[in-house]
Amino acid sequence: MEFFFQQxxxxxxxxxxxxxxxxxxxxxxxxxxxxxxxHGDLFMIGxxxxxxxxxxxxxxxxxxxxxxxxxxxxxxxxxxxxLGVLLERVAYRPLRQAHRLSAVVSxxxxxxxxQNIVMIVxxxxxxxxxxxxxxxxxxxxxxxxxxxxxxxxLVASVVxxxxxxxxxxxxxxxxxxxxxxIDQGAARLxxxxxxxxxxxxxxxxxxxxxxxxxMVGVYYGQINFTMGWIYGLKAFxxxxxxxxxxxxxxxxxxxxxxLIEAFAAAYLSIAWKDAFAFCVLILILIxxxxxxxxxxxxxxx
Amino acid sequence: MxxxxxxxxxxxxxxxxxxxxxxxxxxxxSIVGLIGPNGAGKTTVFxxxxxxxxxxxxxxxxxxxxxxxxxxxxxxxxxxxRTFQTIxxxxxxxxLENVLAGCHCRMKSGSIAAMFQPPWQRAEEARALDKAxxxxxxxxxxxxxxxxxxxxxxxxxxxLEVARALATEPRLIILDEPAGGMNDQETARLIDTxxxxxxxxxxxxxxxxxxxxxxxxxxxxxxxxxxxxxxxxGPREIQANxxxxxxxxxxxxx
Numbered sequence: 117m118e119f120f121f122q123q124x125x126x127x128x129x130x131x132x133x134x135x136x137x138x139x140x141x142x143x144x145x146x147x148x149x150x151x152x153x154x155h156g157d158l159f160m161i162g163x164x165x166x167x168x169x170x171x172x173x174x175x176x177x178x179x180x181x182x183x184x185x186x187x188x189x190x191x192x193x194x195x196x197x198x199l200g201v202l203l204e205r206v207a208y209r210p211l212r213q214a215h216r217l218s219a220v221v222s223x224x225x226x227x228x229x230x231q232n233i234v235m236i237v238x239x240x241x242x243x244x245x246x247x248x249x250x251x252x253x254x255x256x257x258x259x260x261x262x263x264x265x266x267x268x269x270l271v272a273s274v275v276x277x278x279x280x281x282x283x284x285x286x287x288x289x290x291x292x293x294x295x296x297x298i299d300q301g302a303a304r305l306x307x308x309x310x311x312x313x314x315x316x317x318x319x320x321x322x323x324x325x326x327x328x329x330x331m332v333g334v335y336y337g338q339i340n341f342t343m344g345w346i347y348g349l350k351a352f353x354x355x356x357x358x359x360x361x362x363x364x365x366x367x368x369x370x371x372x373x374x375l376i377e378a379f380a381a382a383y384l385s386i387a388w389k390d391a392f393a394f395c396v397l398i399l400i401l402i403x404x405x406x407x408x409x410x411x412x413x414x415x416x417x
Numbered sequence: 418m419x420x421x422x423x424x425x426x427x428x429x430x431x432x433x434x435x436x437x438x439x440x441x442x443x444x445x446x447s448i449v450g451l452i453g454p455n456g457a458g459k460t461t462v463f464x465x466x467x468x469x470x471x472x473x474x475x476x477x478x479x480x481x482x483x484x485x486x487x488x489x490x491x492x493x494x495x496x497x498x499r500t501f502q503t504i505x506x507x508x509x510x511x512x513l514e515n516v517l518a519g520c521h522c523r524m525k526s527g528s529i530a531a532m533f534q535p536p537w538q539r540a541e542e543a544r545a546l547d548k549a550x551x552x553x554x555x556x557x558x559x560x561x562x563x564x565x566x567x568x569x570x571x572x573x574x575x576x577l578e579v580a581r582a583l584a585t586e587p588r589l590i591i592l593d594e595p596a597g598g599m600n601d602q603e604t605a606r607l608i609d610t611x612x613x614x615x616x617x618x619x620x621x622x623x624x625x626x627x628x629x630x631x632x633x634x635x636x637x638x639x640x641x642x643x644x645x646x647x648x649x650x651g652p653r654e655i656q657a658n659x660x661x662x663x664x665x666x667x668x669x670x671x
Contacts, residue, residue, distance in 0.1 A: 288517065
């Protein structure tokens with residue numbers, strides 16, 4: 117029972133991280149119908165920026181452990197959001213009128229660019245987050261031990277997801293984003309500045325991705341310049357699983373993928389962990405290409 | 418007083434003269450009809466006014482201000498709203514949310530306020546909700562508020578487009594074939610609604626193929642053929658105009 121509980125909490129924590137990254141894919145796809153392949157790399161940069169800020173500013177001595185994390189998260193969110201907006205300006209906006217494939221190629225190019233910049237600046241080796249960043253506290257939930265950090269990650273990601281969902285559903289800017297995702301031309305005629313909506317999507321998505329990068333750094337302790345690729349693919353899988361373009365879908369898909377991976381690794385074989393994730397991708401594409409929460413695309417007769 | 422003034426408006430698509438040197442005025446407070454055979458360039462004129470296309474030549478002046486080079490969302494903010502010939506509602510949003518999207522350009526709070534939700538931002542959202550419900554009541558769709566736009570009947574979808582356009586608080590509303598696909602009863606209701614829009618002080622410019630609607634509702638009619646204006650005047654003048662009859666019915670072979 118305890119083993120099961122460990123897998124459950126681990127799966128949810130990792131799933132929360134996948135969900136945060138998946139939201140970036142799904143929101144950009146929703147508005148631009150573009151898979152932002154550089155999104156995983158923004159996530160990776162979030163992890164690196166977190167480490168740099170941590171060591172450069174010497175925050176650990178001045179703030180308590182949780183203060184450090186909060187300060188880091190705030191800075192990483194802002195910096196990666198700025199990077200996201202720049203990415204849209206430089207790599208995607210000039211191609212807005214071009215064929216959709218051009219933007220995909222541009223996204224792949226941006227991904228390679230980000231990876232190599234980080235490799236040149238930080239080197240190709242794994243970097244390590246300090247082990248004593250957070251106290252290695254273990255709390256007991258239902259009489260079973262769970263590392264505190266797992267709970268923190270899950271809570272933080274759920275809080276961000278709920279905040280995003282309320283923002284999208286309840287505010288006029290959220291309505292504008294949803295309107296622009298359905299019909300940009302009609303949205304313009306409602307007085308909605310679609311360029312600003314797109315820029316906003318490139319603020320929110322990368323900010324959440326950057327936060328996820330910081331979480332991975334703190335949770336696993338190790339980061340590498342290629343980590344954006346595998347996490348990006350997993351989160352992309354999560355977005356497809358939930359239904360690409362669908363915001364609650366990305367959340368559900370992320371958590372579900374985290375659980376599937378954790379249980380498959382624990383009860384079947386850890387060596388096949390990634391394979392299970394991609395089997396999920398293939399299965400969903402065959403069985404239900406619109407994803408779990410995606411609407412069926414009805415043929416107009 | 419002239420609210421909208423078009424002067425020597427010209428738009429080419431490759432070799433096709435879609436709109437050829439068209440000039441006319443829309444007086445403030447009036448209902449003006451733009452008619453003509455299929456392919457006459459009516460919708461292109463609308464697309465030029467709302468900034469969906471850029472004119473190759475000529476001027477569009479709204480309330481004394483040239484708008485020909487402004488982006489669409491700025492033109493809407495100045496007070497021009499429109500509906501579409503083929504319905505372009507946000508199908509996956511509810512009727513209420515569609516109208517709320519229309520309220521967008523009259524609301525001030527930005528993304529930052531929406532994230533932190535200070536009291537004045539919440540108050541503004543609440544006001545927008547009231548206004549959206551009022552617009553739904555105006556077109557008598559209040560009982561459909563929570564239904565997805567795609568589940569509304571065709572006639573109701575057209576009315577919802579009108580409500581959504583009115584939510585932008587326009588001074589000029591442009592209706593592209595508002596009666597398209599409506600039955601006689603719905604059309605009669607539509608004429609009523611158009612007159613009520615006028616009574617609210619909103620100027621109406623419409624394209625319509627239903628001649629009885631045009632003749633009943635419009636005070637002034639502009640006729641286009643092959644991109645050029647061939648006639649302009651009141652309903653009676655237009656009905657009696659030989660060039661208009663020729664354009665619609667063709668000439669008799671000698």
